[in-house]
Amino acid sequence: MKGACNSLLFAFLLSAGLAACDFRSQGEVIYQHSCNYCHMEDGNGLARLILPFEEHRFVEDRQILVCTVVKGLDQGDTGHFMPRFDKLDHAQLANVLNYIRGLKKMQAPPFTDLEVSRLREACH
Ligand code: HEC
Numbered sequence: 001m002k003g004a005c006n007s008l009l010f011a012f013l014l015s016a017g018l019a020a021c022d023f024r025s026q027g028e029v030i031y032q033h034s035c036n037y038c039h040m041e042d043g044n045g046l047a048r049l050i051l052p053f054e055e056h057r058f059v060e061d062r063q064i065l066v067c068t069v070v071k072g073l074d075q076g077d078t079g080h081f082m083p084r085f086d087k088l089d090h091a092q093l094a095n096v097l098n099y100i101r102g103l104k105k106m107q108a109p110p111f112t113d114l115e116v117s118r119l120r121e122a123c124h
Contacts, residue, residue, distance in 0.1 A: 027099030030092055034085065043103045049080055053100050058108035066116055067123035069093060090117040 024032070031039075039045055044052040057065060070093070072084035088096070094111040101108055 025095065025099060026092060027095035027097075027102075030088070030096040031099050031103075035096065038082070039100075043100055049078055050076070051078060053104050055104065055106040055108055058097075058101060058106050062111070062115070063119050063122060065097065066093065066111075066119040069097070070120055070123055090114075090120065093120070 038050050039053065040050075068082065069085050069088070071086070073080075073082040076082060085093075090113040094113050094116045097111045097116075100106075101110065
């Protein structure tokens with residue numbers, strides 16, 4: 001029992017410590033944890049394997065973007081796979097998409113939790 005309490009305490013201190021030292025936004029943390037290894041640090045993807053994020057899609061294809069992240073892709077334009085991220089809540093999804101907007105210095109309007117929840121409902 002004492003061991004369990006100690007490890008709980010340790011986990012608490014660790015997460016409090018990480019939260020205190022981590023100045024990255026939630027969107028950046030999610031991106032670096034879950035998206036980086038395919039889309040790369042700069043969002044430019046991987047040569048001909050994964051295409052760069054394009055601003056016009058963040059303006060015109062917001063429905064497709066949200067559904068792509070939630071449901072993943074069997075095959076993108078380049079024939080490659082993207083896993084589904086259906087565990088992200090609306091705010092996390094909005095934050096990671098907004099992080100990409102910032103990363104690529106896009107003028108596309110920011111995503112809000114409300115917009116993401118509405119678009120998400122419409123994914124098939
Ligand atoms: C295993 C690799 C992989 C991971 C991990 C991954 N993606 Fe993707 N993603 C892809 C591929 C492949 C495509 C299709 C792009 C293409 O056709 O080249 C794609 C497409 C997209 C698109 C649509 C882009 C467009 O212009 O239509 C968005 C938005 C996106 N990913 C966001 C994310 C986010 C956000 C994460 C992390 C939460 C993520 N992806 C993680 C492989 C990945």
